[in-house]
Each structure stands twice: as C-alpha cells, then as structure tokens.
Amino acid sequence: MRAFLFPGQGSQSVGMGATLAEASRTARDVFEEVDEALGQKLSQLMREGPEDQLTLxxxxxxxxxxxxxxxxxxxxxxxxxxxxxxxxxxxxxxxxEYSALSAAHAFDLSTTAKLLKLRGQAMQAAVPVGQGAMAALLGADVEKARAIAEAAAEGEVCTVANDNDPSQVVISGHRTAIERAVAIAKDMGAKRAVLLPVSAPFHCPLMQPAADRMAEALAGTQIEAPVVPVYANVTAAPEQDPDAIRDLLVHQVTGMVRWRESIAGMAATGVEEFVELGGKVLGPMIKRIAPDVKVTSVITIDDIEALAKEIA
Incomplete structure (x- = not known):
C-alpha cells in the first residue's frame, strides 16, 4: 500500500518549480492556472523571489x-x-491538506489557490505582528510538550500546534508565553527549544478570527468527495464526506496538526510506502514515526519519471 503526501509551510524556497516548469508543459500549466486564479505573478515570485515576499x-x-x-x-x-x-x-x-484534497479532486486547482491565498491572509491578520510566536521542542514527545506549554501559559495561550513526530513537537500562542516555554523547556526534559521564524502563531486558539473567515469561504465552496480517502490533520483519520471535510478544514486553523498519529495510522493499516510530492521535509519525520516504511521524495522530472516507471 502507498500514500501520497503534500508538504506544508516552511518548504518554500526561491527557484521552486522553475526547473520542473522548463521540463514539463503540464507543470507550466499548473503555475499559469494558479497565476490566473490569483491575479498575480506568483510563479515569477517563486522563480525569482525576493525571498521575503515568497515567505509571506x-x-x-x-x-x-x-x-x-x-x-x-x-x-x-x-x-x-x-x-x-x-x-x-x-x-x-x-x-x-488542501493540496491533498485538490489532488484527490475534492477542489479544482483554481479554487484551491484562492482558498489558500485567503487562508494565508486571514491567518496573518488574526494576530497583530509581534504578539504571537511558535517554537519547536526537540527531543520532546507530545505529552512532554503539553506539560511545558501548560507550565508556561500563565493565563495566556500556549498550546501544542503540531505533533510532528516522536521527537519534534511545535507549540504556538502568545509570544511572551512561548518565550517562557523556550526558557523552561530544557529543565522540563526537552533537548532543545527553538523559536521559529514565522509571522503568526498558527494552529492555536488565537487563530479563531481566521477560522471564522475560512468557515465563511468554505460554506460557499463546492467540495466533491475525494477519489481516495484524505487523512485529516485534526482527527488523524481518513475522510471522504464533503460536509465533514468542510468542517475539518475550519477546525484545522485553530486545531493541532496530528501528523505523527496520521502517519502511524496509515502505517498500521498497511501503508508501506509514503511518497512526498514537491518537498523533502516530511520524509525525516515519517522515518522517525515508522522506521520500516519506504519514503520517496519526488521533486524533479527525473524523480517523476523514476516513480512513474516503478508504479507502472
């Protein structure tokens, strides 16, 4: 059994997709369709930068x-x-998760681009710049991370945002609370705590205004049943019902990304190969969750041709 996976924020870099676009008319069509949907030259920004604009x-x-x-x-x-x-x-x-849903024909490409543009704008606008932060706790599992977050909160928001793998958990919330968590993390059993270079505190209750905006946008969006089940971030379970998917995407804005449980769940059902499309960030996490599975990263035209030959 095999699963196709799609990376999240932090995997962007100037030059992304440029070589693939030169090699594949199909890839160029994707970039052009997204440009048209958004009314901006996003593909040029991806190709040429500047990096600070791409990172927004x-x-x-x-x-x-x-x-x-x-x-x-x-x-x-x-x-x-x-x-x-x-x-x-x-x-x-x-x-x-939006990329996965689009790949599985739940949304068309244009709709996916517009939803993600709005999602990015809404998440950025939800918390004034400088008031929120995120930190990675390394060498800490989710229980240890929760204990650190609770100890640091002191009445502010400080919560687990991403349960990435058994040794990497990300926390999110008010900047002062996250800074307290970083200060106490080592004493509470984490190997290291690192503030992340993000512009907003994602996947925590401070994102509720963004969740409200996405609820409104998704209410008016046609969602089809995906042709293969999509493992949802907030439930770590497969889903194909369009109404449930709509609700889960709203909850995802403020909810924890249950990545470790999702990968473990797929592996437990018999998935032996995980294919990451368009990045190399998920592979190391997967190997720490399920060491015996095969992980394939597909980025270049050579990667694509090799995988197509293998599957065919």
Missing amino acids: TENAQPAIMANALAVFRALTLDGGVSLEKAAHFVAGHSLG
Whole structure:
C-alpha cells in the first residue's frame, strides 16, 4: 500500500518549480492556472523571489501547493499514473491538506489557490505582528510538550500546534508565553527549544478570527468527495464526506496538526510506502514515526519519471 503526501509551510524556497516548469508543459500549466486564479505573478515570485515576499504566508501557502500539484500532475498526466490505483490515501501537513484534497479532486486547482491565498491572509491578520510566536521542542514527545506549554501559559495561550513526530513537537500562542516555554523547556526534559521564524502563531486558539473567515469561504465552496480517502490533520483519520471535510478544514486553523498519529495510522493499516510530492521535509519525520516504511521524495522530472516507471 502507498500514500501520497503534500508538504506544508516552511518548504518554500526561491527557484521552486522553475526547473520542473522548463521540463514539463503540464507543470507550466499548473503555475499559469494558479497565476490566473490569483491575479498575480506568483510563479515569477517563486522563480525569482525576493525571498521575503515568497515567505509571506499569503504567498507561501499557494506557492507550496502549486509546486506540489505541478509535480503531482506531471506524475499523473505525463507519467500516466492513476491516483486511485497508485495510492490508498492522501494527506498533507497543514496547508498541504488542501493540496491533498485538490489532488484527490475534492477542489479544482483554481479554487484551491484562492482558498489558500485567503487562508494565508486571514491567518496573518488574526494576530497583530509581534504578539504571537511558535517554537519547536526537540527531543520532546507530545505529552512532554503539553506539560511545558501548560507550565508556561500563565493565563495566556500556549498550546501544542503540531505533533510532528516522536521527537519534534511545535507549540504556538502568545509570544511572551512561548518565550517562557523556550526558557523552561530544557529543565522540563526537552533537548532543545527553538523559536521559529514565522509571522503568526498558527494552529492555536488565537487563530479563531481566521477560522471564522475560512468557515465563511468554505460554506460557499463546492467540495466533491475525494477519489481516495484524505487523512485529516485534526482527527488523524481518513475522510471522504464533503460536509465533514468542510468542517475539518475550519477546525484545522485553530486545531493541532496530528501528523505523527496520521502517519502511524496509515502505517498500521498497511501503508508501506509514503511518497512526498514537491518537498523533502516530511520524509525525516515519517522515518522517525515508522522506521520500516519506504519514503520517496519526488521533486524533479527525473524523480517523476523514476516513480512513474516503478508504479507502472
């Protein structure tokens, strides 16, 4: 069994997708369709930068999706790989869940781009710059991370945002609370705590205004049943019901990304190979969760052709 996975924020870099676009008309079509949907030259920003503009949440989110789906479409349309035959599940980390849903035909590409642009804008606007923060706790599992977050909160928001793998958990909330957590983390058993270079505190209750905006946007969005089940971030369980998917995407804005449980759940059902499309950030996490599975990263045209040949 195989699962296709899609990366989340932090996997962006200037130059992303440029070589693939040169090699594949299908990939270029994806970038052009996203540009048209957003009314901006996002593909040029991806190709040329500047990096500070690409890193802005409202640009990074659709850019990461566009790159991943350019890889996916080159694999399926040029490589002749059928998603339904090749993968038993799809999943994505945070914004990658939208990429996964689009790959599985729940949303069309244009809709996905517009939703992610709005999601990025709404998440950025939810908390004034400088008031929120996120930190990675290394060498800490989710229980230890929760204890650190609770000890640091002191009446402010400080909560687990991403349960990435058994040794990496991300916390999110008010900046002062996150700074307290970083200060006490080592004494409470974490190996290291690192403030993350993000512009807002994602996946915590401070994101409620963004969740409200996404609820409004998703209420007016047609969602089809995905052709293969999508593992949802907030439940760590497979889902195909459009109404449930709509609700889960709203909850995802403030809820914890249960990535460790999602990967473990898929592995427990028999998934032996995880294919990351458009990035290399998820592979190391997967190997720490399920050491015996095969992890394949697909980014270049050579990667795409090799995987297509293997699956065919």
